[in-house]
Amino acid sequence: MVTFFKLSRPSIGLTLPALAILLVVFGIPMVLLLLTSFDAPAFTLxxxxxxxxxxxxxxxxxxxxxxxxxxxxxxxxxxxxxxxxxxxxxxxxxxxxxxxxxxxxxxxxxxxxxxxxxxxxxxxxxxxxxxxxxxxxxxxxxxxxxxxxxxxxxxxxxxxxxxxxxxxxxxxxxxxxxxxxxxxxxxxxxxxxxxxxxxxxxxxxxxxxxxxxxxxxxxxxxxxxxxxxxxxxxxxxxxxxxxxxxxxxxxxxxxxxxxxxxxxxxxxxxxxxxxSRTPQPVRKTWRKLLPSSEIITRYLNELAGPYRAKQWTARLYRAGAxxxxxxxxxxxxxxxxxxxxxxxxxxxxxxSFSPGTFLEFPPSGLSLQWYRSFFGDASWYDATWTSVQIGIAVTILSTIVGTLAAYGLSHTYPRLRTILSMVILTPITFPVIVVGIATYLGLVQLGLIGTKAGIILAHSIGATGYVVVIVSATLANLDRRLEDAAKSMRAGPFQTFMRVTLPLIRPGVIGGAVFAFLHSFDEVVTTSLVGGLSIRTLPLKMWENMRHQLDPTIAAVASLLMLLPVLWLIVLYVTWWKSRPQALRAIQDAPQ
The missing domain is CATH 1.10.3720.10 (MetI-like)
Incomplete structure (x- = not known):
């Protein structure tokens, strides 16, 4: 056990930034939420x-x-x-x-x-x-x-x-x-x-x-x-x-x-x-409990044998059709x-290209009026810029701490890795309204309600989970011999990670960053609770307009948001395609 903790301590240390953010923004507030529900310290129902x-x-x-x-x-x-x-x-x-x-x-x-x-x-x-x-x-x-x-x-x-x-x-x-x-x-x-x-x-x-x-x-x-x-x-x-x-x-x-x-x-x-490849135990059904059921079933199968043979021959000629x-x-x-x-x-x-005063399908003509309305309206522009700023900050923070956590988990004892992974993934497996309420409580204690910093922290706990999942999947396919070869040539852990590991897992890191940005850019529930009345992101602006009026400008905004995943997939594909020669060279140069 002592040897296990000695070997795992450096790897666990890489998960501390992600766990610290999760604990402060979500973990402790969940405990406070539980205590509040019981009217602590009275503890009643x-x-x-x-x-x-x-x-x-x-x-x-x-x-x-x-x-x-x-x-x-x-x-x-x-x-x-x-x-x-x-x-x-x-x-x-x-x-x-x-x-x-x-x-x-x-x-x-x-x-x-x-x-x-x-x-x-x-x-x-x-x-x-x-x-x-x-x-x-x-x-x-x-x-x-x-x-x-x-x-x-x-x-x-x-x-x-x-x-x-x-x-x-x-x-x-x-x-x-x-x-x-x-x-x-x-x-x-x-x-x-x-x-x-x-x-x-x-x-x-x-x-x-x-x-x-x-x-x-x-x-x-x-x-x-x-x-x-x-x-x-x-x-x-x-x-x-x-x-x-x-x-x-x-x-x-x-x-x-x-x-x-x-x-x-x-x-x-x-x-x-x-x-799952583990054989599952066969459950006993009511037919198995009858002592003669197996004999009767075998006898009926033998009687049906000639009929099945004829049916099999007939089906051979109808298989193509x-x-x-x-x-x-x-x-x-x-x-x-x-x-x-x-x-x-x-x-x-x-x-979104409808030329009239309302949306129609198919459009009677083509017009960019709703796109001009979007880019020319200061309220839409400010909300978009706010979402972009928050999304970039969330992407940077969650990509760094998520990649470190994934790398640390990949070098940790399997059982401990499973436990820590489930803890980090908690914000994306719980109902979003529960995560939003707990995050609201945590940020109230920190005095960050109605601030961009509060929204960034609230988005980061979920975005980090996506980064950990994607980077961990990439690390699972990494050839560990490449890292061992670098260490055998006197490269330190940091140099090995930067010169060998990171270039090979770069597509996964970029993929995690894309998911982190999209998660932040589209978040509504937690943002509405944490942002208060002072912060208006693009999703909040869209949601308010959808509730009060069906502004046709929303169609232009929605069409741009729908084209965004296509752009990101193109970026991911180009990144993966460019990384293939480098990965192949690294595998070929690795010691056999």
């Missing part, structure tokens, strides 16, 4: 009792859990076949489809919500089309109801489900399916008995992430739902602004957190992205899912 005694609170809590569960089930139902078809496609097509999913994932949540408002609104794209073709005479109620909220939640959360599933499915050995088919298993049987159990880690991780994130949804239900579709996060935010009783707000936040923690503890969260139709159906399904993810963004981009 009065706040929880008051929450339970209000039927309206219980109704909001139950419908929050219900809406999150339904959205998660829809994401699983749509996301699993989508991920399966993407993983089974060719490498070039797979890369393109994953790129589309990533673009949708990186696109601003506010921009996507605004796009759905334009599509589902009373004078939106769908209603206007149906009226123009004469199918309806008055607008259909497509917005401000539960269905619209589900559409918005699934459209936003579907990439969160698909990406972990693809990561797991790509790693499954395809020879296992071939072996099952060679032993007489039908395609569905081979899928059910072999492929599906191996893909369950992805289903589990994606479902937990989607459910927990849906619990903290704030913008989408408020923009697309009605009064009866209020979620607990909206209730908590309103409670914090209108009530001086912080204890009731703390109790509501911790009840929401308790639901998330119960789900995580029951289902588990595997962020490794690899299929069946496979052709299945490919067409699969391609159509994936195309519809990609259209569902990307079409709202394309609609906003096209409508």
């Amino acid at each position: 009065a706040n929880y009792q008051a929450f339970v005694d209000q039927p309206a609170n219980l109704r909001v809590l139950s419908q929050t859990a219900e809406m999150s569960l339904v959205a998660t089930a829809l994401c699983v139902g749509i996301g699993y076949p989508t991920a399966y078809l993407i993983a089974a496609s060719s490498k070039q097509l797979r890369a393109t489809l994953i790129g589309f999913v990533v673009i949708s994932y990186l696109t601003s949540l506010l921009a996507r919500t605004y796009a759905l408002v334009l599509i589902l609104g009373d004078r939106g794209l769908i209603n206007n089309f149906l009226i123009d073709v004469g199918l309806i005479s008055s607008p259909l109620p497509l917005i401000y109801n539960r269905t619209a909220v589900y559409i918005g939640m699934v459209q936003i959360m579907l990439p969160v489900m698909v990406l972990p599933l693809i990561s797991v499915m790509v790693g499954i050995d395809k020879s296992l399916m071939a072996a099952a088919r060679s032993m007489g298993a039908r395609p569905f049987t081979a899928f059910r008995r072999v492929f599906f159990p191996l893909s369950l880690p992805g289903v589990r991780s994606g479902s937990v992430l989607v459910f927990v994130l849906c619990l903290g949804f704030y913008i989408t239900p408020a923009a697309l739902g009605g009064v009866r579709d209020t979620m607990l996060s909206t209730f908590i935010a309103a409670q914090l602004r209108s009530s001086l009783n912080l204890g009731s707000t703390a109790a509501s936040s911790l009840i929401l957190l308790a639901i998330a923690m119960i789900v995580i503890s029951l289902i588990g969260l595997d962020l490794s992205g690899s299929p 069946d496979e052709r139709w299945s490919k067409v159906a699969g391609a159509t399904f994936v195309a519809l899912v990609m259209l569902f993810l990307l079409f709202p963004g394309l609609v906003v981009i096209i409508m």
Whole structure:
């Protein structure tokens, strides 16, 4: 044990900056939030009792859990076949489809919500089309109801489900399916008995992430739902602004957190992205408990043997046609899912060029008036510049401390690495409203409410988690022999890191920086709590305009935000492509 701590101490030291920021801004405030909910030092359950005694609170809590569960089930139902078809496609097509999913994932949540408002609104794209073709005479109620909220939640959360599933499915050995088919298993049987159990880690991780994130949804239900579709996060935010009783707000936040923690503890969260290869114990079902069930089953299988042989021979001649139709159906399904993810963004981009006084699709002409309105309005310009300043500061801070933490964790004992990783990733796995409330408490103690420094610290705890995840994945593929070779030539730890390790993990560092910037640039909930009335970022400006008036200028802003992920992906691709020759030279020069 002493030797373990001696070997791990330098590596753990690299995680201290990230852990210190997390502790001050989020960790200690979470403890204060817990104590406040119990009215410390009195330690009573009065706040929880008051929450339970209000039927309206219980109704909001139950419908929050219900809406999150339904959205998660829809994401699983749509996301699993989508991920399966993407993983089974060719490498070039797979890369393109994953790129589309990533673009949708990186696109601003506010921009996507605004796009759905334009599509589902009373004078939106769908209603206007149906009226123009004469199918309806008055607008259909497509917005401000539960269905619209589900559409918005699934459209936003579907990439969160698909990406972990693809990561797991790509790693499954395809020879296992071939072996099952060679032993007489039908395609569905081979899928059910072999492929599906191996893909369950992805289903589990994606479902937990989607459910927990849906619990903290704030913008989408408020923009697309009605009064009866209020979620607990909206209730908590309103409670914090209108009530001086912080204890009731703390109790509501911790009840929401308790639901998330119960789900995580029951289902588990595997962020490794690899299929589990550990054999699972076979559960005894009621059929196994019957003493003669196995004999009867074997006898029935023997009787059905000749019939199956005839069916197998008949299917051989129909395999080509069946496979052709299945490919067409699969391609159509994936195309519809990609259209569902990307079409709202394309609609906003096209409508932003409308020449009239209101947005129309398709535009009767082309005009840049709303872009001129955006760049010529001082309020929009100031909000954008504020977001850029905060985003750059958050990117620099979180990239430095996140990269150091990832490097330190990669050289730490596995069990300790798992614990510290989960601690650092806490802000991006908890409901966002809970993180916002805790961060608000922490920054109140530091006197940083209503300051840019406070917003930077609040954004950095989540951005650091993204940097740690991406850089750690890059470090996992790093050849450690290169570092050993540099140390054998009397290079110190710092020189080895700067001259060998950092150039090889540069794409991961840049990728983490991109995610950090986008996380900060699109943040609304925490910013609205921490920024007060003195700081107005671009997302806050957009949200205020969406709530009070549908200013067409928002379409120009949303279209720019939707093009931002494409620009960042191009930067990442160029960075990765340029890093390949350097990595290849380093591997070739490494001692064998």
